[in-house]
Amino acid sequence: MAVVTDDLVARVLAAAEPAERSLRRQMLDVLLAPAQPARMNYEEFLAWADEDTLAEWVNGEVIMTSPASIPHQDLAGFLGSVLRIFVEQRGLGVALVAPFQMKLEGSGREPDLIFLARDHLDRLRRTYLAGPADLTVEIISPESVGRDRGDKFYEYEQAGIPEYWLLDPQARRAEFYQLDAAGVYQLTAPDQEGIYRSAVVPGFLLRVSWLWQQPLPRVLDVLRELGVV
Numbered sequence: 001m002a003v004v005t006d007d008l009v010a011r012v013l014a015a016a017e018p019a020e021r022s023l024r025r026q027m028l029d030v031l032l033a034p035a036q037p038a039r040m041n042y043e044e045f046l047a048w049a050d051e052d053t054l055a056e057w058v059n060g061e062v063i064m065t066s067p068a069s070i071p072h073q074d075l076a077g078f079l080g081s082v083l084r085i086f087v088e089q090r091g092l093g094v095a096l097v098a099p100f101q102m103k104l105e106g107s108g109r110e111p112d113l114i115f116l117a118r119d120h121l122d123r124l125r126r127t128y129l130a131g132p133a134d135l136t137v138e139i140i141s142p143e144s145v146g147r148d149r150g151d152k153f154y155e156y157e158q159a160g161i162p163e164y165w166l167l168d169p170q171a172r173r174a175e176f177y178q179l180d181a182a183g184v185y186q187l188t189a190p191d192q193e194g195i196y197r198s199a200v201v202p203g204f205l206l207r208v209s210w211l212w213q214q215p216l217p218r219v220l221d222v223l224r225e226l227g228v229v
Contacts, residue, residue, distance in 0.1 A: 039060045039061060040057075040060065040062070041060065042057055042103060042108055045057040045062065045108060046101070046108075046127055046128065048062075049062075056107065056108060056109050056110055057101075057107060057108035058106065058107045058108075058151070063147075069141065071169050072112075072139050072141055072169065074216060075139055075167065075169055075211065075216070076097055076098065076112045076113060076139055077097070078210075078216045078217075078219065079113055079137065079211075080095060080096075080097035080113050081219045082219055082222050082223065082226075083095040083113065083115060083201070083204070084096075084097075085219075085223060085228060086201070086203075086204055086223070086226060086228055087115060087201060087204075089228050090202070090203065090228075091118065092115075092117065092118060092201060092202060093115060093116050093117040093118045093119075093120070093121065093134070094115070094116050094121065094124070095113065095114070095115045095116075096113070096114050096116070096129075097112065097113050098110045098111065098112050098113070100114070100128070100129065101127065101128035101129065102114060102128065102129045102131075102132070102133055102136070103128050103129065103130050103131065104131075104132060104155055104156075104159045105158075105159065106155075107155055108128065109152060109155065111133070111136040111137060111138055111152075112137050112138055112139045113135075113136070113137035114129065114133035114135065114136050114137070115133060115134050115135035115200065115201055116129065116133050116134055117134045117200065120134060131159075132156070132159040132160055132161045133161055134161070134162055134163065134200045134201075135161070135162070135163040135164075135165070135198065135200050135201060136156055136161055136163075136164050136165070137164075137165040137167065138152060138164075138165070138166055138167070139167045139168075139169065140166060140167065140168040140169075140170075142170075145168075148166060149166065153166075153177075153185070156185075157179070157183070157184065157185050160179065160183060161179070162178065162179050162199065162200050163176070163177065163178050163179075163198060163199055163200045164176075164177040164185060165177075167211060169211070169212070172211075172212045174190075174196070174208050174211060175187060176188045176189075176190070176196050178199050190208050193207075194207060194208045194209055195207055195208075196208060203226075204226070205226065207225075210222065
């Protein structure tokens with residue numbers, strides 16, 4: 001069997017047409033990925049997976065996920081930048097973008113974006129969050145819709161995550177869920193001006209129209225509207 005070296009990978013990519021390089025890179029990543037054990041505990045999962053491994057852990061099983069699209073990454077980067085600067089400037093806690101593990105009772109998930117309030121910073125570990133975030137955001141793709149609307153929705157609800165955003169760029173649909181007194185997610189609509197106000201990030205508001213603009217709004221313009229700069 002031939003040994004796959006960095007030089008061989010570079011030559012394979014260089015031989016491809018520019019439009020094909022991304023696909024070849026993804027195929028090589030799959031071929032070069034470490035073997036996936038049948039079952040493992042969470043500590044074994046953390047040791048097995050590296051920062052580039054597209055996977056989540058659910059009840060001892062590894063669930064592989066697909067690479068994100070450019071629109072997905074653009075939206076995640078936009079929201080992550082705005083929220084991170086906002087919470088840092090106000091001293092509210094931390095905002096983290098994927099890939100970063102959130103360990104719940106029976107799963108290790110990688111939300112696209114999480115916010116952890118200042119009072120809960122003791123849950124942070126070097127490579128994962130030991131317990132629920134205060135806000136999780138998932139950006140839906142055709143491959144993830146079942147997990148985001150099904151398994152993750154109920155896992156996040158049962159874990160007591162106070163706020164969950166589901167954003168669907170293809171359908172241009174944003175759903176904002178907040179836990180009620182009984183611990184059940186309730187859909188919370190933006191106001192008549194299309195503005196959603198977070199229940200767990202004090203002072204943070206989101207114009208839903210921002211999410212679907214092409215190109216996305218400039219981060220500095222949004223931060224000015226939020227009164228951060």
